[in-house]
Amino acid sequence: xxxxxxxxxxxxxxxxxxxxxxxxxxxxxxxxxxxxxxxxxxxxxxxxxxxxxxxxxxxxxxxxxxxxxxxxxxxxxxxxxxxxxxxxxxxxxxxxxxxxxxxxxxxxxx
Amino acid sequence: xxxxxxxxxxxxxxxxxxxxxxxxxxxxxxxxxxxxxxxxxxxxxxxxxxxxxxxxxxxxxxxxxxxxxxxxxxxxxxxxxxxxxxxxxxxxxxxxxxxxxxxxxxxxxxxxxxx
Numbered sequence: 001x002x003x004x005x006x007x008x009x010x011x012x013x014x015x016x017x018x019x020x021x022x023x024x025x026x027x028x029x030x031x032x033x034x035x036x037x038x039x040x041x042x043x044x045x046x047x048x049x050x051x052x053x054x055x056x057x058x059x060x061x062x063x064x065x066x067x068x069x070x071x072x073x074x075x076x077x078x079x080x081x082x083x084x085x086x087x088x089x090x091x092x093x094x095x096x097x098x099x100x101x102x103x104x105x106x107x108x109x110x
Numbered sequence: 111x112x113x114x115x116x117x118x119x120x121x122x123x124x125x126x127x128x129x130x131x132x133x134x135x136x137x138x139x140x141x142x143x144x145x146x147x148x149x150x151x152x153x154x155x156x157x158x159x160x161x162x163x164x165x166x167x168x169x170x171x172x173x174x175x176x177x178x179x180x181x182x183x184x185x186x187x188x189x190x191x192x193x194x195x196x197x198x199x200x201x202x203x204x205x206x207x208x209x210x211x212x213x214x215x216x217x218x219x220x221x222x223x224x225x
Contacts, residue, residue: 101153
């Protein structure tokens with residue numbers, strides 16, 4: 001059972017570089033989310049999507065972009081990486097209240 | 111402004127005893143509450159939930175209690191086992207139409223069950 005799959009698992013970026021975090025789900029869920037977790041903190045919502053072609057900002061969207069061209073995929077784009085974006089990123093999907101999470105991407109910006 | 115608060119960053123419990131994890135919330139619109147469990151290097155996994163129309167939900171060793179008037183919920187684990195050692199996140203949500211089911215998380219409580 002694949003569920004929610006995130007790639008890569010780890011990445012080190014230099015300041016100013018860009019990258020895309022990939023997320024795909026095979027549960028046919030309409031709702032998808034990107035969260036970040038900083039040390040000692042809870043998960044904060046970056047962006048979310050209620051279906052293909054529809055995205056909206058969450059609590060901490062600055063410095064990120066998303067797209068949702070298919071039900072399955074919800075990539076997160078960092079355009080100009082900054083040290084403040086060092087974090088663990090989790091993608092999730094849901095068909096209702098309960099969200100299913102991927103294993104996370106640990107990103108370090110140096 | 112933290113809408114979901116877990117005031118205990120950590121908790122240690124002896125194996126076989128009860129673990130009680132607490133969570134407070136401030137937003138009266140929340141009508142569904144969830145607990146997630148997270149092991150290191152893994153994503154959070156759903157554990158148990160409760161609707162605001164109930165005050166208790168039980169699933170095996172795990173029971174969640176909701177006190178709406180106090181805006182407080184708690185997770186009881188009985189008996190606690192070493193494999194329960196993890197970070198537990200409290201989360202709350204409501205359906206906001208176009209906003210879908212956005213989960214608001216607490217900061218987590220790290221539970222250590224001592225053999």
